[in-house]
Amino acid sequence: MKPSSFNYHAPTRVEEATALLAEHGDGAKVLAGGQSLVPMLSLRLASFEHLVDLNKVDGLSAIERVNGHLRVGAIVRQAVAEHSADVAASVPLLSKALPHIGHFQIRNRGTVGGSIAHADPASELPAVALALDATIEAAGPGGTRKIAAADFFVSTWQTALADDEILSAVEFPVWGPGSGFAVEELTRRHGDFALAGAVVGVQVSGDTVTKATIGLFGVGPTPLRASAAEAALLSGADAAEAGKVAASHISPVDDIHASGAYRTQVTAVIVRRAIEAALKEARS
Amino acid sequence: MSDEVVVKLNVNGRDHKVLVEPRKLLSDVLREDLHLTGTHVGCEHGACGACTVMVDGAAVRACLLFAVQVDGSKVVTVEGVTPTDGTLNPFQQAMQDCHGLQCGFCTPGFVVSMTSYLDDHPNPTDDDLKIALSGNLCRCTGYRGIINAARTAAGLPVPANAADGSDH
Known part of the structure; x- marks a missing residue:
């Protein structure tokens, strides 16, 4: 139950961090909040010769409004984002998702960027990033590039980041008035990874749904967009119908926690509940 | 190495x-x-x-x-987390008063968590307390006493039927 030996690096500049990653290749791993990485190291599910700690890197801990987006730096703590008035006002879906992560002691260390870069398919923030069409900023030795969330999540724990890149920021689009958001998930205990979860955003004009996004987590190798259910909602389907459409397009696998069939059935219900809650908020 | x-x-x-x-x-x-x-x-x-x-x-x-x-x-x-005058802090005292520990293994974690939480959240609701306590496990399953200690330290009422562990 102790991690194997590693060399610890605590760079203070992004360029130093990416140079270390370039030098050590897949022998190096980025350490942000460490709330997923350290257990994996302790359980010896993973080991690395080098850990590159981002916590002392300058310029990665700001939350700021930029061009219609809310830009969240890589090492903004989940607890900081959870209690940020800027986040609550600009990206309510992120605010609503954060309290579902682990426990407050975990969120005091865990980071928004780290959760997204870790890309656990049963975790909340990758689904939020995908549902909101967030943009992930990757910094590498040659500079930075932007990656659409839709292209970022490759498979379980795998992203489009190269070995020598770090996730340096996530930019979440800010929705306008008349919008509502909700997060629904089924967990065995508060703070556990979800057996199935849904994040929903809607925007309404009178009785008409003008914009809809639905992200699913815990039901595939990556977070998923329920595109057919979004289209159904925009065509006038009610929440229950959209929930059934969302469930009909997924094929979650069986594991020790729940069967795929159960997850599918639950998805129809939680998508319905999330849509109902989001619509209620949008119309209030 | x-x-x-x-x-x-x-x-x-x-x-x-x-x-x-x-x-x-x-x-x-x-x-x-x-x-x-x-x-x-x-x-x-x-x-x-x-x-x-x-x-x-x-x-x-x-x-x-x-x-x-x-x-x-x-x-x-x-x-x-204990005051320097030798007394217990409010959550520690409440743990003693509410029989919030059995074997005691989990107790330090609960004490540090709730001391910190109650410092930051002086007026929690009952549901807030249950969620705040969810990050610590007690394998004796002595949660009733621990929840009552949190309620007591936070100045919330302890429900009459929760005064002991009889309704586990």
Whole structure:
């Protein structure tokens, strides 16, 4: 139950961090909040010769409004984002998702960027990033590039980041008035990874749904967009119908926690509940 | 084996300097190098909360941090949450009054977590308290007494049917 030996690096500049990653290749791993990485190291599910700690890197801990987006730096703590008035006002879906992560002691260390870069398919923030069409900023030795969330999540724990890149920021689009958001998930205990979860955003004009996004987590190798259910909602389907459409397009696998069939059935219900809650908020 | 590094920590108001491998967890440094064995090590992978300490004012799992990461930080362990006059802090006193501990293994984690939580949230609701307590596990399953201790320390009423463990 102790991690194997590693060399610890605590760079203070992004360029130093990416140079270390370039030098050590897949022998190096980025350490942000460490709330997923350290257990994996302790359980010896993973080991690395080098850990590159981002916590002392300058310029990665700001939350700021930029061009219609809310830009969240890589090492903004989940607890900081959870209690940020800027986040609550600009990206309510992120605010609503954060309290579902682990426990407050975990969120005091865990980071928004780290959760997204870790890309656990049963975790909340990758689904939020995908549902909101967030943009992930990757910094590498040659500079930075932007990656659409839709292209970022490759498979379980795998992203489009190269070995020598770090996730340096996530930019979440800010929705306008008349919008509502909700997060629904089924967990065995508060703070556990979800057996199935849904994040929903809607925007309404009178009785008409003008914009809809639905992200699913815990039901595939990556977070998923329920595109057919979004289209159904925009065509006038009610929440229950959209929930059934969302469930009909997924094929979650069986594991020790729940069967795929159960997850599918639950998805129809939680998508319905999330849509109902989001619509209620949008119309209030 | 990687080279040992010097880590400076202020723990419960006292400065310490230790020479440790980077892989050494904060929980192990507190127990083995500083002999502060009040911080208990249960699951060692972040699930049980027995090792909870405060780092720079925030409650965290000491088993999910390498000591080298918190070089220069202020750490408060369960040994440091008690008033200097020898009395117990409000949550500790409530744990005693409400029979909030059985074997006592999980107690330091609950005490540090709730001392920190109640400092930051002086007026929680009953539901807030239950969620705040969810990050610590008691394998004696003595949650009723612990929840009642949290209610008592927060100034919330203890329901009559929750006064003892008879409705487990």
